[in-house]
Amino acid sequence: xxxxxxxxxxxxxxxxxxxxxxxxxxxxxxxxxxxxxxxxxxxxxxxxxxxxxxxxxxxxxxxxxxxxxxxxxxxxxxxxxxxxxxxxxxxxxxxxxxxxxxxxxxxxxxxxxxxxxxxxxxxxxxxxxxxxxxxxxxxxxxxxxxxxxxxxxxxxxxxxxxxxxxxxxxxxxxxxxxxxxxxxxxxxxxxxxxxxxxxxxxxxxxxxxxxxxxxxxxxxxxxxxxxxxxxxxxxxxxxxxxxxxxxxxxxxxxxxxxxxxxxxxxxxxxxxxxxxxxxxxxxxxxxxxxxxxxxxxxxxxxxxxxxxxxxxxxxxxxxxxxxxxxxxxxxxxxxxxxxxxxxxxxxxxxxxxxxxxxxxxxxxxxxxxxxxxxxxxxxxxxxxxxxxxxxxxxxxxxxxxxxxxxxxxxxxxxxxxxxxxxxxxxxxxxxxxxxxxxxxxxxxxxxxxxxxxxxxxxxxxxxxxxxxxxxxx
Numbered sequence: 001x002x003x004x005x006x007x008x009x010x011x012x013x014x015x016x017x018x019x020x021x022x023x024x025x026x027x028x029x030x031x032x033x034x035x036x037x038x039x040x041x042x043x044x045x046x047x048x049x050x051x052x053x054x055x056x057x058x059x060x061x062x063x064x065x066x067x068x069x070x071x072x073x074x075x076x077x078x079x080x081x082x083x084x085x086x087x088x089x090x091x092x093x094x095x096x097x098x099x100x101x102x103x104x105x106x107x108x109x110x111x112x113x114x115x116x117x118x119x120x121x122x123x124x125x126x127x128x129x130x131x132x133x134x135x136x137x138x139x140x141x142x143x144x145x146x147x148x149x150x151x152x153x154x155x156x157x158x159x160x161x162x163x164x165x166x167x168x169x170x171x172x173x174x175x176x177x178x179x180x181x182x183x184x185x186x187x188x189x190x191x192x193x194x195x196x197x198x199x200x201x202x203x204x205x206x207x208x209x210x211x212x213x214x215x216x217x218x219x220x221x222x223x224x225x226x227x228x229x230x231x232x233x234x235x236x237x238x239x240x241x242x243x244x245x246x247x248x249x250x251x252x253x254x255x256x257x258x259x260x261x262x263x264x265x266x267x268x269x270x271x272x273x274x275x276x277x278x279x280x281x282x283x284x285x286x287x288x289x290x291x292x293x294x295x296x297x298x299x300x301x302x303x304x305x306x307x308x309x310x311x312x313x314x315x316x317x318x319x320x321x322x323x324x325x326x327x328x329x330x331x332x333x334x335x336x337x338x339x340x341x342x343x344x345x346x347x348x349x350x351x352x353x354x355x356x357x358x359x360x361x362x363x364x365x366x367x368x369x370x371x372x373x374x375x376x377x378x379x380x381x382x383x384x385x386x387x388x389x390x391x392x393x394x395x396x397x398x399x400x401x402x403x404x405x406x407x408x409x410x411x412x413x414x415x416x417x418x419x420x421x422x423x424x425x426x427x428x429x430x431x432x433x434x435x436x437x438x439x440x441x442x443x444x445x446x447x448x449x450x451x452x453x454x455x456x457x458x459x460x461x462x463x464x465x466x467x468x469x470x471x472x473x
Contacts, residue, residue: 040079062460081382081435108350119248121241132187137224143176143218144209260352287330
């Protein structure tokens, strides 16, 4: 009898372990509305995406079933691919890791608390700001993206050449840019770094090129007069507080970056400046630092060190080329390069400080970071597992043409490119569908029913409120 009881107890123990193990395996992260193995669709990511779709617009009342149907049909395939990408180790590849880190640096730096902090401006500081508004300025500006261009224009202006006034129809965005402002006061419209120079200038004076990240600016002061329309301080106090926020925040940010340079000991190996300048190349409307023109042994060397983080020369070149790809410099000087290095370092310092302040724990930031990581992996996966594996031969294209003669009235030779494109798209969709079916067999897709219920109720509530607002107006 005792043996029988022991066997029963043992069986119950194993059943309990099995149930607990299964429950643990089947659990879903409470932040996810849908999860595949370790990859999940975060609530915030889903809601923001869903609100941009026609499916959201077509419903007044939402249910978990409606949301689940949309996720399964539209989003689930991508998340299957993303999980497969992780299982294939794509996230461990150095280029992928660098893309993820670059995004993380940019996002955290641009989300630093100081950027959104509401400034406390003391009364005496505000009065000083008010006093600076007692003068009005008429100015011309010239803006360029390179120091050499700015310096050349500056010297021409000193020689008496008239500044070109802006044309109403200026095609595209190119440099130099010519702007004119009339009756502006301190703190309005201009980059904050221009005001300290402007207040000291005399009528007719032309400033040397001033770096106003990420461009160079030349100021010509045409007229400087008393601001007779300046209202009393008490009448303008609220307006001054609002306008002063940007100026005072900018100054505080500059001060913070200076302190962070000391704290994190940012160091740059300036001996690499000249080799980088010599390697700058122009061609086909593009400008870049050509790595092939830099000593190979130097590429792996540390160019910038911030705290314990090291940025190699090769990595810096990649960042520089990416930043300048749309508006290439006509030439690269030490002035341009050193300011770019300063800007790059400042951004990295803000990133480190934001990290220390826990900015990465903000829900919206976490959503953006994870979503970007997923997008990078998805793009890589679609390219390597689908796009690169679909190759359309001439024979395949001709068969497709013969089987679909109603689509094309012209000879095959005249529409061959269109036929190949059509067949390739068809095969891409087929391969994607086949792969989705295969992965659905390999992975279990879990839906968070309780969270979907909460989301559907919230969406319904918001829709009703929006509809009421529309009716009111």
